[in-house]
Amino acid sequence: MRRLYFFSALLVLAAILAGCIGVDLQPPVTQKGGVRGLVYIRQGLGELSAGEDDVLFTVEPLASGEWTALSGAKIEVKNVSTGKKGFGTTEYDGYYEVRNLDVGYSILTVSHRALRHDVQTEVYVYPGEPTWVEAIYVSEPVPHYYFLIIGIENYADSRKSFPGPINDAERMYETLYLGNLLPGEGRRLVDSQATKNAIKNQIQTYVSKAQSTADHLIIYFSGFSGADYLSPYDDTGLGLSKKSITDAELESWLRDFPGYVTIIIDGSYSETMANGIRLEPLALKKRKYTVLTGAQSNQQVQYYYSFQGSVFTYFLWQGLRNGWADDNYDGAITPYELYDYTHAEMLSFYRDKDPSVRHYPFIHRGNSENKPIFKYR
Template sequence: MAKIALLIGVSEYGEGLSNLPGTQADIEAVQRVLQSPQIGDFNTVERLLNPNCTQMEKAIEQLFGENRSRDDLILLYFSGHGVRDDNGTLYFATTNTEKNAQGRILTSTAVSASALQNYMGQSRSNRQVLVLDCCFSGAFARDMKAKSDEAINVKAQLGGEGRAVLTSSTATQVSYEKEGASIYTQYLVQGLETGAADRNEDGQVTVDELHEYAKEKVQEAAPTMQPEIYAVREGYKILIARAPQGDPKLIFRKELHERAKRKRGKLSPIDRRAFKFRSRELQLSEPEAELITHEVLQPYAVFWEKLGEFEQAVEEMLAYEPQLSEGSVDDLQYFQRVLKLRDEDIAPVLRTYQIDLTLDSKRQEPEVVQPPKQSEPAAKQVTETLKPTTEEILLKSEKGIDYSKLRDLLEAQDWKAADFETYLRMLEVVGRKEGDWIRNEELLNFPCADLKTIDNLWVHYSRGKFGFSVQKKIYVDCGGELDGEYPGNKIWEEFCDRVGWRKENTYISYSKVIFNTTAPTGHLPFGGRFLLAGFARVGRAGLLSHRDL
C-alpha cells in the first residue's frame, strides 16, 4: 500500500483571471504535513506550480494511472481558479487559460472536471481524496481576492465510489485568501499538524474529521461560509494522518477550544486565569500556551473585527443619512454579505441602533430611530448574539407541548439531557409514555409545528451541526428516497457511517454516543432508546421523509 499526493497550485494567470499569490504558501503547508512521518507519512508528495493545461492534465493522468494498486491512497489537492463553460461544466484554470471577448472560457485552455472524473474512474485505487480549494461564485471583500465567479454542481461532476471530495465553499460561494494561505487550507493544515482534527481521539484523522474541523474553524471567522464534503461508501472514513494521543499541547488546545466555542472567543479574566493554571498543570511553557491560545482565538478575533466593521458602517451611514433610504439599506446588506456575516450575527447591532434592514412591498424606506447616546456597542453583546428571541424561534406545538426545557438544555449545550428531553417530548406528542417507542405511521404523520420547533432548536443551538433536517440532508446525499420506504442496507449503512452511528461495520450502543460538538455532523439527536433502537431504518426513513423537514 502506498500513499501518493499531487499538489497543484496556480497563482499566475493571463488576461481575464486575477493572480492568486497565496497558492504557493498553500502548497508548501500541505506538503509539509503530508510528508511528515509523524503526521501524513505519505510515500510521495509532488508539487506542480503554475502548470499550463497540458502539463496539469498529464500530471493528473499519471497520478491516478501509473502502477496503482487497489490499496493505494491517492490525494489530489488543487488551489486556484474554478471556471465553467456555458453548459455549466467545471474547469480548472491553468496559466494559459483564456476567456474570449464575451468573457466565456476557452475550454481547450483549461482542464475539465469530466477529464479528472475519467482518470479517477479508471484508476485501480479504491481510495481517492480530492481537495478543491477554489470557488464557484461569489463576491470579494476589500482585502480578499475572489477565485471565481461561476456556479458549479460539484457533486454531480466529481462524486464517485470510493472517493471523498472536499471543497472550500459551496457551489454558490467564493473561496478567498488574504494575500497568504487560503483560510480553508489554513485550517486543514492546522487540524493535521496539531492533531486537533482527531475528533474521536483514536489517534487517527479521517477525511470527515479533517473536513469537519476545517469547516468549524472557517465558520468561526466567516459564519456564512459553507465548506462541503461529498463522499460515498468508505470515502468519509479514509485515513489521512496520525494524531498524537495524550499530548499535553493537544489536551490544552481542545479544552480551550471547547470553552472558547461556548463563549464565541470572549474569554473572561477568570477563564484566562484558569487556563494559565491548566497550562502549568500540563507542564506547558508560557510561549507554548500563548501560541495555542492565539491560534484558538484567532478566528473569533476575525469575526468580532468584522462585526465591529459592520457597526462602524452603520454609525457612518446614520451620520450621513439619518433616515436610511432603500439604497442605503442595500449598501448595508451588501457589506454584510462581503463580511460573510449572518442575519443573527448582525442582529445585536440592528437592535442597538433600532434599524430594520427588511423592506417589504408596502414600505419604501425602513423605519429608523436614532440610537440612545449611552448605548453599549453591539459588538460586545455576546449573549445577545447567541440567544435567539422568542420571535426568532417560536416554540409552537399543535399538541400544547412545552419545549422551553429543551430550549434551555440546548442553550446550555447539555446535549445528552437535550437528547433525552427530545425523546420525552416526542413521545408526549403522540400520546405515549417514557419507555415506549413511536410507531412508523406516527412518525410519518408527526405534527409539522412540533417537528419544526424541535428541529429549529437543535439546528440553532448547534450552529447547524445537529438536527433532523441536518440528518435528512445527509440521508438524501447517501441516496435515501423521500418516500418513507425502507432504505436499502447500503444506503442505511452509509448514512449511519456518516453520522457516526456505525463504527467498524458495527452499530454503536447508547453508551458510545458522542454528546459534544466533536461528534460528526448529524450525530444528534440520537434519541436513545427509540430514535434508533425503537424503529431503526423504517422509522428513521419515515421521520427523514417528513414533508415539513
C-alpha cells in the same frame, strides 16, 4: 405390418425418452444455506493496522488480550457462480450470521472503519443450517499513498491571478505530504509548472504506478476555478475554455486508479465539481471519489493577509499540523474529519463577518471519506 408396429413402438419409446429427458433438463431448485462465525482484529491496531495476520475469522470466542472483537462490521457474502449476495453485521462480541445464501463457493467481505481496507476470504456455503467459518488469518494489504499538490497564483492570463495559492500549496505540501507518516510519494506543481498537460501527466503517472485497491490518491488544488471547472496555469479567459479542466475531464483521468481518490479544492464555486449538476451529472459525484471543497456552489473563496493564505486552507493546515481535526484521537485524520473540523472553524470565523464574504466547505462523501489521508503519530 410388423414393420409398421415396430416403427410405431419406436416412436412411442422415443416420446417417452424425450419426456424423461425433458424432465431431467429442468433447472434444479437452488439450495440455500448460510455462514456464521466471529471476527477479531489484533488489539490496538486501529485504522492503520499493518503487517501480517491482522484479522481473524474464528468459531470460538477468544479470551486472549492479543485480540479484540470487531463489533459493527458489515458482512457481505457473494456467491462466485451466481453473483447473488447476502448481508449481515457483527454483534458486540464479533458474531455474525448470514442466511438464505446460494450454496457453493463464495467470497466473504468484512468492512469496518477500524480496517484500513476491506478484508476478504473464500468460504464454502453448505445447504441447510449456517456453516461455521473456520479459523482463518487474513493480512490486510499495505496501501501506498500518492499526493499531488497544485497551487497557481500567477497565471499566464494575469486576470486570473490572485494572492495566496502558492503559500497554500507550500503549507499543504510540507504538512500533508512531507509531514505525513503514511507511506507514499508526492509531487508539487506551482504556477507555470501546473499546466493542463503537466497535471494530466502526473495523474496518469500515479494511475499507472498504483497496484492495489488499497492505494490512495490525494489531490489538492488551490487556484482559479468556476462552475464545474478548474483553471490550470495556461487556461485563458475568465470563463470555461478548452484549456480548463472540467469535472468530467478530471474524472476521465482518475477513473482507472485502482484504489481510493480524495480531491481537495480551494477555489470559488468549487462545490460544483462534485454536486452532480450541469456539465456531467455523475462525474466526480460517483462513490469512487471523495471531494472536499472550500466553497459552496454560489460562494467565492477569500484570502486573508493575517492568515497569509486562504481561509479554507488555513484551517485545513491547522487541523492537520496540530492534530486538531483528529476527532477520535487515533493519530490519523480522514477527509470527513477534515471537513467536520474546517466547517466548524469557518462557521466560527465568519460569524461576525459581512455575509457577502462568507464561504463554507462542502464534502461529497465517497468511499474514502473515513479512510486516513494523514497520520501524525
